[in-house]
Amino acid sequence: MSEIVVIGAGVVGLTSAVALQEAGYPVRVVAAERPEQTTSAAAGALWYPFEVGPPDAVNRWARATREWLLQLSRNTPEAGVDVLTARECVADARRPWWADSVDGLRLIEGPQPSGGRLAWEFEAPRVEPALHLRWLESRLSRPIEIARVDRTDDVPGDLVVNCTGIGARRLTGDTTLHALLGQTVLVEPGEVDLGKMYGDERDLSAMLYVIPRRTEVVLGGCALPFDGDVLPPPDPALRAAFLERARAAGFRHGRVLRDAVGLRPVRPEVRVEREERVIHHYGHGGAGYTLAWGSAGDVVALARG
Numbered sequence: 001m002s003e004i005v006v007i008g009a010g011v012v013g014l015t016s017a018v019a020l021q022e023a024g025y026p027v028r029v030v031a032a033e034r035p036e037q038t039t040s041a042a043a044g045a046l047w048y049p050f051e052v053g054p055p056d057a058v059n060r061w062a063r064a065t066r067e068w069l070l071q072l073s074r075n076t077p078e079a080g081v082d083v084l085t086a087r088e089c090v091a092d093a094r095r096p097w098w099a100d101s102v103d104g105l106r107l108i109e110g111p112q113p114s115g116g117r118l119a120w121e122f123e124a125p126r127v128e129p130a131l132h133l134r135w136l137e138s139r140l141s142r143p144i145e146i147a148r149v150d151r152t153d154d155v156p157g158d159l160v161v162n163c164t165g166i167g168a169r170r171l172t173g174d175t176t177l178h179a180l181l182g183q184t185v186l187v188e189p190g191e192v193d194l195g196k197m198y199g200d201e202r203d204l205s206a207m208l209y210v211i212p213r214r215t216e217v218v219l220g221g222c223a224l225p226f227d228g229d230v231l232p233p234p235d236p237a238l239r240a241a242f243l244e245r246a247r248a249a250g251f252r253h254g255r256v257l258r259d260a261v262g263l264r265p266v267r268p269e270v271r272v273e274r275e276e277r278v279i280h281h282y283g284h285g286g287a288g289y290t291l292a293w294g295s296a297g298d299v300v301a302l303a304r305g
């Protein structure tokens, strides 16, 4: 069986590597940074299609990933997946574009914490990035090799899978790929209900999300166009804005723990495409955790050729 080299150790690279291994391929993972230093480590990370396309493929990948994450939540606690009741505040009652990827979507009418009067409610897997990335890494048959790749031609192996996130802009010269900066603040739970997620993205310049984890809560967030691929430090003004929005919506959280920042790799369409011996697999926008298992299934199909 052909040896496959996966470039990238974020959620997309590690999930691809695990899926390819399960399909019987010998796999090596090469990455410039370890999983805990990636954008994937900074994610929320709720199952929810955000800033990503195209709709048909996203719905297919999101549904498959959701099923996989739901199974992990039942059988594999160390994978860091739990199911929350998610409520997304919306401006009108139109069915969301991602409605086909989830069963049991229900419209809630009445006052919402952040001021609206309508919301969609659904059961959503929530991933703890630190636990999940560690669990994915533990399933690899070989340790991750730390090295920067400048040209895919230089990478040995019968097939190369390019899962470099925003790094693909430099590696492939893809000018349709751009970064959307995200920042969050992690807090102690205080009185926040750890079983419920709340989000309001009606105004992207003042969005609010509250994503509980097992022992902390993620407050966010933002989606700001960003030039370049060097991560900036957390912005204290953004942190203050997130805390104020959460307070105004009535979330009585505890002490501030830390900030998280990452660059979402956004493209008009996620790229899952084979070019001779290179399979490109990047551009998952704000939905890497929402799509990774589903789109990795397409990578396996492309590897089989």
Ligand SMILES: Cc1cc2nc3c(=O)[nH]c(=O)nc-3n(C[C@H](O)[C@H](O)[C@H](O)COP(=O)(O)OP(=O)(O)OC[C@H]3O[C@@H](n4cnc5c(N)ncnc54)[C@H](O)[C@@H]3O)c2cc1C
Pocket (backbone or CB within 6 Å): 007, 008, 009, 010, 011, 012, 013, 030, 031, 032, 033, 034, 035, 038, 039, 040, 041, 042, 043, 044, 045, 046, 047, 048, 147, 148, 149, 150, 163, 164, 165, 166, 167, 168, 171, 181, 182, 183, 184, 220, 221, 260, 261, 262, 263, 264, 265, 282, 283, 284, 285, 286, 287, 288, 289, 290, 291
């Ligand atoms: C604040 C925030 C909140 C988010 N919330 C959610 C959420 O709730 N749900 C959700 O589904 N998604 C969420 N996302 C989006 C999600 O984090 C991304 O879609 C996902 O992390 C992309 O994963 P990736 O593996 O493609 O890229 P990355 O995590 O960036 O990993 C890229 C890997 O490639 C390596 N690499 C890059 N260039 C090279 C090179 N030249 N040579 C070798 N290695 C290279 C890097 O070192 C790294 O290992 C959020 C993002 C942010 C920033």
